[in-house]
Amino acid sequence: MLSRVAESLFWIGRYLERADGTARLLDIHFQLILEDPRIDEAEDCRTLLYILGTPATSEAELTTDSILERLAVDPGNPPSIVACLQAARENGRRAREIISTELWECLNTIVQSLPSEVHADRIHAFFQQVRQQVAMALGIADTTMSRDEAYQFFILGVSLERADMTARLLATRALSGAQSPSWITLLRSAGAYHACLRAYRGLPLAHDAAEFLLLDRLFPRSVMASVNRAMDAVTALDPPTGRSNVTGASRILGQIMSALGYLSIAELMTDLPQRMDRIQIAINDASAAIRERYFPTELVPTWVGEQT
Secondary structure, eight states, X not given: OOHHHHHHHXXXXXXXXXXXXHHHHHHHHHHXXXXXXXXXXXXXXXXXXXXXXXXXXXXXXXXXXXHHIIIIIOTTSTTSHHHHHHHHHHHHHXXXXXXXXXXXXXXXXXXXXXXXXXXXXXXXXXXXXXXXXXXXXXXHHHHHSOSSXXXXXXXXXXXXXXXXXXXXXXXXXXXXXXXXXXXXXXXXXXXXXXXHHHHHTSSOOHXXXXXXXXXXXSSTTSHHHHHHHHHHHHHHHSOOXXXXXXXXXXXXXXXXXXXHHTSOHHHHHHTHHHHHHHHHHHHHHHHHHHHHHHOOTTOOOOOOOOOO
16 A cells, blocks of 8 residues: 555544544533633633643633634634544545545535534534534444555544543543533543443442543543554554564553553542643654654655666
8 A cells, every 4th residue: 555545544534533522622611611600711721722732822812712713613723623624535535546435425525514613502513513424434434444454544543543532531621620521521522421321330430430431441432442443453554473573653552551451540540631641642652653654754756876
């Protein structure tokens, strides 16, 4: 497979999942602002921007209207939902010979339906629309792509971004203090509420919810399950040989799984924000290792003259 095609498939998955995760985080933010008038709007906006890795440059940006414009519908801001979905479609165009017609048409439909602005009374509906459209695109990819290298690159992108966004979701609870969303709200935002109820056979406590979103190996949006799926994709792309082939990405993902899997939930909860930051850094490092291994952009054609 061509390197550029593999990279496009990887980023289709990442961009789709990033749009979905950003919609979930913003939905929590706007629900808190609307439901609790005691919340310091500017401080809540500052925390949200920090979690999403786009710190505010001025006080004027610390309003819900500014956040909605910057992170939801601004096509010129790469982390925004609209920009991510447009980037997913552009990468789909570059990998047009590999992805199915159904997925290509779905990406086109998503981009064509994006609004240029979202009114206050339509905020929740917009976020719900984004989540449904991304779920549809992921479902179409899952049912129309052969389980070959193309699919593994796509799933690798989805899994890395999902682990990252779930870690950011958990960071909202840890960093917001008294203004933080409830664990029930976080579970609902991650689509994990009913699955968590079944797993713990009743209303989950705080450490139950955190444990489920961090460590549950059966729920696909948990950090552990996402990292494990990314590890499976890396292994499928670079199968083990007789000698050790623990490459950069495999080593980093394995370290994440070990760091999570061999600590109790009480230990994980003691410094949750720092642990979530470390997971995000590790995922960025894994992404860089994958880029170096499969998408070496620094390798450009050069003319070598005839030697005499």
